[in-house]
Amino acid sequence: MKARFQYRFYPTTQQRQSLAQLFGCVRVVWNDALTQSKSGNYPGYNTLSKSLTLSKKTEERAWLNDVSSVPLQQSLKQLDVAYKNYFDSLKGKRKGKKVGQPRFKKKTNSQSATFVKSGFSIKGESVYLAKIGNVSPIWSRQLPSNPSCVTAIKDCANRYFLSFVVEINSDIVEAKNHSIGIDLGIKTFAVMSDGR
Numbered sequence: 001m002k003a004r005f006q007y008r009f010y011p012t013t014q015q016r017q018s019l020a021q022l023f024g025c026v027r028v029v030w031n032d033a034l035t036q037s038k039s040g041n042y043p044g045y046n047t048l049s050k051s052l053t054l055s056k057k058t059e060e061r062a063w064l065n066d067v068s069s070v071p072l073q074q075s076l077k078q079l080d081v082a083y084k085n086y087f088d089s090l091k092g093k094r095k096g097k098k099v100g101q102p103r104f105k106k107k108t109n110s111q112s113a114t115f116v117k118s119g120f121s122i123k124g125e126s127v128y129l130a131k132i133g134n135v136s137p138i139w140s141r142q143l144p145s146n147p148s149c150v151t152a153i154k155d156c157a158n159r160y161f162l163s164f165v166v167e168i169n170s171d172i173v174e175a176k177n178h179s180i181g182i183d184l185g186i187k188t189f190a191v192m193s194d195g196r
Contacts, residue, residue, distance in 0.1 A: 007137035023111035070119030
């Protein structure tokens with residue numbers, strides 16, 4: 001079973017600039033891919049990934065090369081999952097409430113960038129993020145296992161967090177008392193008066 005563990009961190013001024021650049025690039029890649037997807041049938045992850053590679057070679061998008069390619073690819077994978085959930089929801093294959101089409105990302109919303117194993121590592125108390133450097137989260141608790149990915153997040157209040165995805169064992173606990181309680185609700189309220 002997968003679980004998320006989130007920790008706050010305080011980046012340096014240089015890291016804030018690098019993260020702002022990365023968040024902007026991730027947002028542009030998502031929005032470019034979404035624009036391409038809305039112009040016709042959804043092309044799929046492989047086609048979008050090839051388009052990203054070609055766009056990085058153009059003068060207009062050459063600045064995408066200044067950040068790690070790992071979060072950019074992850075942005076396309078997340079869009080692919082969003083479209084899969086949307087299509088499954090339309091066909092009734094997905095349980096729960098209906099899922100809408102993926103939306104464009106805005107600069108004013110919470111920002112994030114996801115690194116998989118090739119883009120981050122944990123060394124002692126610090127976490128290395130590709131092309132960002134070492135950041136030191138406040139470890140409020142230990143990670144139960146090695147994380148498969150980490151997402152750097154900047155929320156609307158300008159706070160920074162690292163959110164790790166880890167595999168955990170779900171412990172099945174036997175019920176000690178097998179009785180069942182049923183809540184029938186309340187039909188009337190008892191009102192007491194002291195005569196005043």
